[in-house]
Amino acid sequence: MEAAQAWHYFIMSIVSIKLLAMVAVGTLAGIYIGAIPGLSVTMAVSILISFTFSWEINPALALMIGIWTGGVYGGSRSSILLNIPGAPAAVATGFDGYPLAKLGLAGHAIGLSTTASVIGGVIGVIALAFAAPIISEYSLKFAPRDYFLLAIMGILLVGSLSGESLAKGVFAGALGVLLSMVGMDNFTGQGRFTFGSVGLMSGIHFVAIMIGLFGVSEALVQLHDISLKAIKQDVSRIFPSWRLLFKHMYLIIKCSFIGVGIGALPGAGGDIAALLAYGHARRSVKKPMRPFGKGAYEGLIAPETANNACIGGAYIPMLTLGIPGDAVTAVIIGALYIHGLKPGPMLMIDTPHLFWFSVGCMLLANVFLLIFGLTGVRIFAKMVEIRKGLLLPIIIIISTVGSYAINNSIYDVYWMLGFGIFGYILKMYGFQVGPVILGVILGPLMEDNYRRAMIDQHNNILGFLSQLVVNPLSLVLTLGIVITIVGQTQFWSWMKRKVWKSKKEGI
Amino acid sequence: MRKMKKMLLMIVGLFIVSLFSFVQAQDFPTKDLSGIIMWGAGGATDNVVRALTPMVEPHLGKQIVLQNKPGATGAVSTQWVVNQPSDGYTLLYGAENPQLYRVLDISPLDYKDFYPVNITARGVGLIACNVNAPWKTLKDLFDDAKKNPGNIKMGSTGPGGLPYVVGAMMKATHGLTFNAIPFPGEGPGMTAMLGGHVQWMTVGLTAGREHVRAGRIRPLALVADEPVPGLEDIPLIISAYPEYKKYLPWGPFYGVWVKRDTPEPAKKKLVDAFQKGVKDPKFQAFIKDFGAVPMNLYGDGADKFLKHWQSVSCWLLEDAGATKVSPDKFGIPKP
Amino acid sequence: MEDKIIQRPGERILLWFLLAFSIFVLIQALRIPHLENLSSSGAFPIFIALILIGSSLRILWKNRSRYNALNLGEEVRLARPFALPGVVVGYAAILLLYIVLTSPLHFLPSSYLFLVGSFLFLKGATLKKSFPIAALTLAVIYVLFQTIFKVILW
Numbered sequence: 004m005e006a007a008q009a010w011h012y013f014i015m016s017i018v019s020i021k022l023l024a025m026v027a028v029g030t031l032a033g034i035y036i037g038a039i040p041g042l043s044v045t046m047a048v049s050i051l052i053s054f055t056f057s058w059e060i061n062p063a064l065a066l067m068i069g070i071w072t073g074g075v076y077g078g079s080r081s082s083i084l085l086n087i088p089g090a091p092a093a094v095a096t097g098f099d100g101y102p103l104a105k106l107g108l109a110g111h112a113i114g115l116s117t118t119a120s121v122i123g124g125v126i127g128v129i130a131l132a133f134a135a136p137i138i139s140e141y142s143l144k145f146a147p148r149d150y151f152l153l154a155i156m157g158i159l160l161v162g163s164l165s166g167e168s169l170a171k172g173v174f175a176g177a178l179g180v181l182l183s184m185v186g187m188d189n190f191t192g193q194g195r196f197t198f199g200s201v202g203l204m205s206g207i208h209f210v211a212i213m214i215g216l217f218g219v220s221e222a223l224v225q226l227h228d229i230s231l232k233a234i235k236q237d238v239s240r241i242f243p244s245w246r247l248l249f250k251h252m253y254l255i256i257k258c259s260f261i262g263v264g265i266g267a268l269p270g271a272g273g274d275i276a277a278l279l280a281y282g283h284a285r286r287s288v289k290k291p292m293r294p295f296g297k298g299a300y301e302g303l304i305a306p307e308t309a310n311n312a313c314i315g316g317a318y319i320p321m322l323t324l325g326i327p328g329d330a331v332t333a334v335i336i337g338a339l340y341i342h343g344l345k346p347g348p349m350l351m352i353d354t355p356h357l358f359w360f361s362v363g364c365m366l367l368a369n370v371f372l373l374i375f376g377l378t379g380v381r382i383f384a385k386m387v388e389i390r391k392g393l394l395l396p397i398i399i400i401i402s403t404v405g406s407y408a409i410n411n412s413i414y415d416v417y418w419m420l421g422f423g424i425f426g427y428i429l430k431m432y433g434f435q436v437g438p439v440i441l442g443v444i445l446g447p448l449m450e451d452n453y454r455r456a457m458i459d460q461h462n463n464i465l466g467f468l469s470q471l472v473v474n475p476l477s478l479v480l481t482l483g484i485v486i487t488i489v490g491q492t493q494f495w496s497w498m499k500r501k502v503w504k505s506k507k508e509g510i
Numbered sequence: 511m512r513k514m515k516k517m518l519l520m521i522v523g524l525f526i527v528s529l530f531s532f533v534q535a536q537d538f539p540t541k542d543l544s545g546i547i548m549w550g551a552g553g554a555t556d557n558v559v560r561a562l563t564p565m566v567e568p569h570l571g572k573q574i575v576l577q578n579k580p581g582a583t584g585a586v587s588t589q590w591v592v593n594q595p596s597d598g599y600t601l602l603y604g605a606e607n608p609q610l611y612r613v614l615d616i617s618p619l620d621y622k623d624f625y626p627v628n629i630t631a632r633g634v635g636l637i638a639c640n641v642n643a644p645w646k647t648l649k650d651l652f653d654d655a656k657k658n659p660g661n662i663k664m665g666s667t668g669p670g671g672l673p674y675v676v677g678a679m680m681k682a683t684h685g686l687t688f689n690a691i692p693f694p695g696e697g698p699g700m701t702a703m704l705g706g707h708v709q710w711m712t713v714g715l716t717a718g719r720e721h722v723r724a725g726r727i728r729p730l731a732l733v734a735d736e737p738v739p740g741l742e743d744i745p746l747i748i749s750a751y752p753e754y755k756k757y758l759p760w761g762p763f764y765g766v767w768v769k770r771d772t773p774e775p776a777k778k779k780l781v782d783a784f785q786k787g788v789k790d791p792k793f794q795a796f797i798k799d800f801g802a803v804p805m806n807l808y809g810d811g812a813d814k815f816l817k818h819w820q821s822v823s824c825w826l827l828e829d830a831g832a833t834k835v836s837p838d839k840f841g842i843p844k845p
Numbered sequence: 846m847e848d849k850i851i852q853r854p855g856e857r858i859l860l861w862f863l864l865a866f867s868i869f870v871l872i873q874a875l876r877i878p879h880l881e882n883l884s885s886s887g888a889f890p891i892f893i894a895l896i897l898i899g900s901s902l903r904i905l906w907k908n909r910s911r912y913n914a915l916n917l918g919e920e921v922r923l924a925r926p927f928a929l930p931g932v933v934v935g936y937a938a939i940l941l942l943y944i945v946l947t948s949p950l951h952f953l954p955s956s957y958l959f960l961v962g963s964f965l966f967l968k969g970a971t972l973k974k975s976f977p978i979a980a981l982t983l984a985v986i987y988v989l990f991q992t993i994f995k996v997i998l999w
């Protein structure tokens with residue numbers, strides 16, 4: 004395609020007031036949809052499908068892209084302020100974001116997460132614009148065993164999230180995996196841990212678990228010092244200093260690549276990207292400004308960058324192959340069908356404008372994200388200053404409605420409240436809830452792909468293991484895991500000491 | 511005094527309104543309907559429903575408020591709708607899955623408990639393979655599978671799904687077995703086929719057709735007994751192997767149901783509205799793009815189709831050893 | 846010596862309970878039919894159940910001296926003020942009541958009662974203010990979810 008033509012499509016959304024407005028409205032709405040737990044971008048976009056049925060494709064798409072960009076970012080708001088991830092992709096944001104709010108730095112944290120999101124988002128768009136064909140070919144290379152290795156890599160994060168005791172972290176992580184297995188096994192149709200109930204056949208929705216374990220349990224912990232005054236939030240400075248940004252630019256860029264890469268994989272989405280990026284930050288940043296888990300800026304930057312970079316990544320298989328990269332792209336593909344387009348590898352040949360038009364809209368959405376994300380922060384931050392006696396019941400009601408909204412099911416409400424109480428007990432006795440949710444998110448990825456790889460090798464354990472090192476891509480992932488494990492345990496320092504000692508003795 | 515007057519006015523107003531609605535009670539519907547979708551947002555069922563509903567609403571004169579209640583391959587939704595009153599205000603938007611609930615021991619319900627308002631469309635399966643696979647025709651694949659039983663990697667979507675059932679047909683007619691690797695849906699399975707992680711798969715036309723057009727997968731046969739417009743150059747499975755005729759037409763289907771004991775006038779009104787909605791040229795264009803075959807069946811015609819579908823699928827699953835309860839127990843006849 | 850030990854009264858009880866739960870999980874996992882090979886439905890559940898049992902045993906063993914610092918009677922007595930102070934027990938009771946009543950009473954009435962009750966119990970607002978604040982909260986939620994997002998609340 005000629006550059007002039009591409010440029011024309013690219014600026015389409017910027018020069019048309021209508022399209023510009025669509026992206027703006029979408030982004031703003033997305034931020035709030037994302038911030039409210041239980042309301043998801045997937046839901047919003049699918050409602051829009053009927054709503055925009057009679058529209059042209061361009062404004063409909065502009066609106067959807069705006070909502071998506073805003074929604075992925077919006078999840079961080081509630082994560083930081085209330086410790087309730089508004090969306091699964093914001094789970095990792097809360098690990099260090101919520102402690103920052105507790106220190107009275109909610110405004111600062113939101114400013115930083117906005118900036119990180121926008122930078123990540125823009126890098127994602129750039130990757131989409133210039134490397135889409137290469138990235139989509141690479142994403143096809145991932146076999147089930149590679150997804151399995153990816154899940155293992157993510158689950159290793161349990162090591163850094165377990166708090167006081169590794170054994171407790173392992174228990175919590177395994178508990179999460181167990182929860183993810185409840186329901187019908189989609190390999191065989193066999194019910195597992197269902198005790199014959201149709202309600203349990205569909206499993207326990209992980210968003211219900213997430214809202215309960217994070218939001219409600221934290222509300223119960225807060226009851227202990229209910230009379231204490233809420234911390235005063237410092238809202239004097241929202242935009243992070245340039246120095247801080249530049250200092251972490253390397254981390255931001257690395258995490259953007261993680262986001263784009265994971266986003267482009269059809270079997271993994273923003274939640275997994277954010278967790279892997281968080282894990283990467285914990286391992287690679289040796290001297291964070293505050294300890295991880297206690298409000299480290301690095302721990303906030305990494306997942307926020309990655310989950311927004313994921314958007315560009317997820318768009319790649321969707322536009323080039325017609326394959327959804329995550330739940331949102333699945334709905335957008337549906338929208339494309341309904342608007343008379345044919346998603347698939349021919350999409351960009353049949354409707355050439357779509358590619359650069361999408362790129363333009365996404366870039367624009369990121370600009371609006373920066374504007375909307377940095378305004379109104381003061382009001383948000385002040386929200387947490389509301390008296391606890393008022394705030395906590397309201398949090399619980401929002402959590403209730405939010406968990407009902409996931410599947411329109413009252414069972415999810417019961418689960419959510421049940422996990423709230425259970426999570427409270429776990430927290431009181433030194434268990435962290437982070438590993439539980441890690442297990443819930445990564446469990447299916449790990450189990451399903453392990454089983455696929457096993458079936459592939461006719462259930463031969465040796466065949467399975469050799470697959471992990473024979474294929475170059477798998478080998479790289481396996482090595483990554485080995486290095487992580489070695490680096491995380493005392494083994495490495497013990498080796499170093501020993502080698503050093505023997506050298507000395509040799510002299 | 512003024513307060514009294516206001517109150518009186520309100521009471522009179524309320525009375526008039528209620529009278530009005532009483533008169534209207536003859537004409538179903540008097541309030542918005544609720545549409546329960548048994549699969550989640552973004553699935554094929556969801557796509558068809560969300561395209562169809564705006565076409566139907568004008569003919570009903572009321573809105574249909576759509577809700578996704580996914581879970582247990584749709585059993586959560588069927589259970590929910592059964593628990594609602596039989597007044598025709600709760601529609602079940604569904605796919606083929608309930609017809610297998612009894613033999614898979616998921617739920618005692620299936621479409622015998624529902625009245626088919628409209629079976630809108632059905633999908634057609636396309637047997638396709640990775641472009642690097644050695645097979646040029648379906649016969650090549652079958653010959654190879656005979657030589658290497660259980661070794662050729664086939665993409666699947668779990669028991670009862672399209673690839674699984676087509677695999678079961680091959681087992682029943684030719685005794686072929688494959689190494690079936692299950693994926694959570696057609697998209698991931700297709701991805702694995704593109705990447706060569708599985709060698710062949712039966713995919714829906716919706717997704718498959720575009721990849722065929724781009725030359726990224728090689729079509730071997732259509733699982734259909736009559737040609738699909740626009741795809742005449744792909745051979746039908748029955749032209750090579752006529753013995754598959756007894757299973758066809760077979761494929762996923764999408765439609766709308768209400769409870770069996772809904773009053774006749776409501777059923778009639780719904781059937782009419784959906785007939786008109788489906789015939790809307792805009793929706794027909796969508797169905798064509800979507801790669802589905804329009805059906806627009808209701809009532810007895812639809813029931814006949816449903817029974818045939820159920821008997822074919824249940825017995826294929828039974829023969830493949832995937833059922834938990836034999837279809838015999840429920841009196842489902844052999845095809 | 847004794848005062849150095851960070852003791853969370855009740856932890857031992859919780860862990861024994863978690864161990865029992867893990868064993869129950871293992872039994873359930875073993876009962877999943879068709880355990881023929883390493884990719885069966887039951888393989889991964891058994892593996893996870895073993896990890897659960899292993900890690901809970903490990904915690905119990907590692908902290909055995911710490912746990913033994915209290916006898917069971919003392920532990921039960923101390924656990925209540927530590928993990929379940931009056932306000933938490935009271936509020937958990939309100940929550941449970943809400944869980945039980947929300948389906949039969951429907952969303953708006955049950956949530957209204959819950960909000961007003963919570964505000965009063967947690968001293969978040971006076972009796973007079975509780976009613977309008979609860980009504981306002983529910984109005985916002987109702988408009989947002991039911992009207993805009995078409996989530997038909999129960």
